[in-house]
Amino acid sequence: MLTGRSLLRSDDLSVEEIGLVLKNADLFMEVLERKVKKVPTLRGKTIANIFFEPSTRTRTSFELAAKRLSADVVNFAASTSSLKKGESIIDTIDTIISLKVNLLVIRHGHSGVLNFIAKHIKVPIINAGDGKNQHPTQALLDAYTIKKKFGTFSGLKVAIVGDFLNSRVARSNVELFSRVGMEVMIVAPPMLLPSDYTVLGVPVKTAIDQVIDHVDVVYMLRMQFERQKRKLYPSIEEYNRFLTLNSARLQKMKKGSVVLHPGPVNRGIEISEEVMDGAAAGNRILIPDQVTHGVAIRMALLYLILSQQEEA
Amino acid sequence: MPIKEKALVMGPEDIVRVLKRISHEILERNKGCQNLVFVGIQKRGIPLAERIAGNIRDLENQIMPLGKLDISFYRDDIGQKIKSDIQVTDIPFDIKDKDIILVDDVLFTGRTIRAALDAIMDMGRPKTIQLVVLVDRGHRELPIRADYAGKNIPTSLDEFIDVKVREIDGQDKVTICSKQ
Known part of the structure; x- marks a missing residue:
């Protein structure tokens, strides 16, 4: 249901889809309680964490969620990037996509920037907070x-x-x-x-x-x-x-x-x-x-977006 | 795609007999049930595991630990297809140094069992893992075999085995079906 889709606003998800995410989070909570807190589900996938604004819990939560699913993670902080040299946001995003990432997690200080980025690219995006807009x-x-x-x-x-x-x-x-x-x-x-x-x-x-x-x-x-x-x-x-x-x-x-x-x-x-x-x-x-629940929810989202669904 | 039932291969009584025979074989090979734990693979492996564990409880007067395993997170075909109805994994005991009786309904390519073995290994180091299947339909793609098989049913690749269990489906039967 969520395969390949972006999550920019909470109303991008129907009530049924919200239920699916919460149900899957339960399954990942169980994984988080195991001795080996890692499953090979997203092996070979790459996720880019792009944070134009500071964050502790959201960024580490997404990073941990991706790693516990065995995905590769690249972290990108705007303050240490070529944006400082005047590169435009779209050029920066295009560069990251050229590195063959499968999904972008983006936080930005301005409302609406994510919609703008989403219109320009085909890779799914998860909004990790945009300005005063949505989280x-x-x-x-x-x-x-x-x-x-x-x-x-x-x-x-x-x-x-x-x-x-x-x-x-x-x-x-x-x-x-x-x-x-x-x-x-x-x-x-x-x-x-x-x-x-x-x-x-x-x-x-x-x-x-x-x-x-x-x-x-x-x-x-x-x-x-x-x-x-x-x-x-x-x-x-x-x-x-x-x-x-x-x-x-x-x-x-x-x-x-x-x-x-x-x-x-x-x-x-x-x-x-x-x-x-x-x-x-x-x-x-x-x-x-x-x-704690944040990690399980993000695992569920990454899993549902990056996997193909089989008809039940 | 319409599905056609071609032949009934096991009825309710056949299934009862087969599970009794397997229960005895498990006890014989393991010289009792002291070190046994049961893990059923979602979904239909679980009621089958419960029934075998129940048989052994009746024979040996001992309650068998029973866990549930969903292998979706360990499948090798991610990016191709994924089930949307993932079930819970719940193994409420330590598997270290135990003899695990792993139970599934049908053994086909062996990929589900490969995934189950990986999932179990991530939880600890059992002494042995022994595989029970109700039906072995052939067509293995990996070097995996069942230690206890209810019935070997040669099939062609355009057929499939439909297992129904009363706990989930309201009735016990195994049929060969074909997609046409």
């Missing part, structure tokens, strides 16, 4: 983390909290979460919302206290300081007052509910120090699970 593999791994915890999506209430304006994660997640059957709401003050947020068709609240006691999943967005040309929020104190997940709010959370964050966490802003470090959070904080 579909994050949405998939978050959905997978929620599915593993609750066993289902239907009827779950999810609050996505924080810097919505600058977040590609939020855009991918609201779309995908709603489509698989979760009830999504946004918690953000007006200055951290895009002007067209109403098109998402989900309710918006302005303070975390309005939702904290009745949602199943609290999804904290990272404050994207690097994308804020001017300061968008008056002060950290004000953020703490309305949006930060602190111990007091953690206490109010519904039984069995969980906290997700795409990382890296700005400690003391989205989540307080004591919640990050404390045992009080218990097993509510699923951030480490998200990272």
Whole structure:
């Protein structure tokens, strides 16, 4: 179903295809628990990781996913490349494709650059985050983390909290979460919302206290300081007052509910120090699970895109 | 492509008898069941492995460890074709120094078994791996053979063997079919 296709936006996948990716992720989770955490499935395939923006977890996650499937990986960081000598993006991409790679994983700081690249090349692309636009593999791994915890999506209430304006994660997640059957709401003050947020068709609240006691999943967005040309929020104190997940709010959370964050966490802003470090959070904080699941989700995607499907 | 059933080669009672015979052969060759573990290959190898393990439990009064193996990640034809309905692999025991009874429904080219051997070797170092198949239809492309075969059924390449098991298909039977 996914053979040879690119994944640029979360809505490139139908609900059925999302189900297929999550089901395959389960199989790869099992591989990740083996003593030898490697299968020969993609031997002979080459994957290029092209990151025009810094990244720790997404890049290493894709690299590890490819290696655990026995694919070869070339890593390409824009800061050390010929782009510095003035080579155009398309020429750079063409050069990499001439090296006979089978799939590109690309992150770029500007929304829409990936669409532009995808129009010029035939090699499948996975979007590892483009500007404020989309981060579909994050949405998939978050959905997978929620599915593993609750066993289902239907009827779950999810609050996505924080810097919505600058977040590609939020855009991918609201779309995908709603489509698989979760009830999504946004918690953000007006200055951290895009002007067209109403098109998402989900309710918006302005303070975390309005939702904290009745949602199943609290999804904290990272404050994207690097994308804020001017300061968008008056002060950290004000953020703490309305949006930060602190111990007091953690206490109010519904039984069995969980906290997700795409990382890296700005400690003391989205989540307080004591919640990050404390045992009080218990097993509510699923951030480490998200990272582990990310590898399995990316293995599933690489596998499904790079293999030919047989009619069942 | 329409599929034509050409001949019934095994009915439910034949399958029961064959699996009983194989269970005895396994016990005979291994001098008991002390070191045995069972691994069924997805999908139809698993109910067959369960039944043999069940026979041995009845004979020796001992419960046999039973694992499931899907070999899709180890296939040698990636880039050609891949199944979209991959099943779980679940081998909940240590295979080190064990005698593994590997069970599949049909032995044909030997490529599935080659993949299964690689998958098992990545999990540890068993003492032996012994292969059980319900049907050996010939046409090997690799130097692989069954240690215990239910029935040898010579086939032509345009035929195939259809194995049905009651746990999955609701009935037990083996037929030769042809695509036409």
